[in-house]
Amino acid sequence: MTSPALSPRPAALDTRSLGRPVHLLPRVAVRLRETLHRQLCLPWNRRYHAHYDLREVTLQPLDRAAREAEALLDPDAGRWLHAMGPSGLVACRIDRMLVNGLMARRLGLAAGTADPAPGDLSATPITATEERLLQALARQGCQLTLQGLAQLAQQGPDSDDGTAASELPTLQVGSLPTNSTDAWEITLVVRDADAQPERDMSLRVVLDGAYLSPLLRQLASLHRGPSRAAVAVQPLARRLTLKLQARLLEQEMELGSVLDLAPGSLIPIHLADATVLVEGSALMRAAVAEHHGKLCLTSFEDLE
Structure with missing residues (x-):
């Protein structure tokens, strides 16, 4: 009668590694x-x-x-x-x-x-x-x-x-x-x-x-990272993050005009209201204003 094979002895845990990164x-x-x-x-x-x-x-x-x-x-x-x-x-x-x-x-x-x-x-x-x-x-x-x-x-x-x-x-x-x-x-x-x-x-x-x-x-x-308690006490508006995008301009041009573009060419545009997208969905309209040399969005309105 053959004796059953002995199972390998499990390796002991190194206490110096427990709970340490x-x-x-x-x-x-x-x-x-x-x-x-x-x-x-x-x-x-x-x-x-x-x-x-x-x-x-x-x-x-x-x-x-x-x-x-x-x-x-x-x-x-x-x-x-x-x-x-x-x-x-x-x-x-x-x-x-x-x-x-x-x-x-x-x-x-x-x-x-x-x-x-x-x-x-x-x-x-x-x-x-x-x-x-x-x-x-x-x-x-x-x-x-x-x-x-x-x-x-x-x-x-x-x-x-x-x-x-x-x-x-x-x-x-x-x-x-x-x-x-x-x-x-x-x-x-x-x-x-x-x-x-x-x-x-x-x-x-x-x-x-x-x-x-x-x-x-x-x-x-x-x-x-931040403790769970610190995150839990924050209101939902602070914990929930959304990606905000602003579509400033849409310009339609003929194909021939696009092919004629060269370095230094100018395309006249007129900035109207910008469309604000949240996570890819258009939700608001905002006016474009200049402040200290930067373009800013203001006067937000919900889209119907």
């Missing part, structure tokens, strides 16, 4: 990509004569299980710089290929022509110079990401919400902390067009949910 986050990520590309990659390109391009930015709840799986396969993937900021966790991880490429350009080396493979790089010990550059890049990445999120939430970068990088404690090296249940991950995919072959490298920033709460509230308020 997460479907609008891809649109936010596009605007954040434009800001970070201008503030992060373009200065690198000008300074080092490089061709870095911020290909993609994603903003989503942190998948901690996926990050733990990456750390098992690659020890560098489990190496994060993190700190507990004023509003919670701030963490950053940058691919070593990106750090070493920038370091080579800073030292005047021909970056991109003889870059080591990722597997060879993982076996190379981290130097003090690389560690200092990693700290600087991680701090810069956190600063620009937090400022970009604050601007998208219509808050100034100098607002007193604890998001300025200068207020962050020193970033400590270690694994990704697990004491934040409402954590979000912003992933920046950077491409180095000078590398042989071209490579996509990532810069990940993990933030506590408190840093994204202003942005999510702003998106929710824009998505909801």
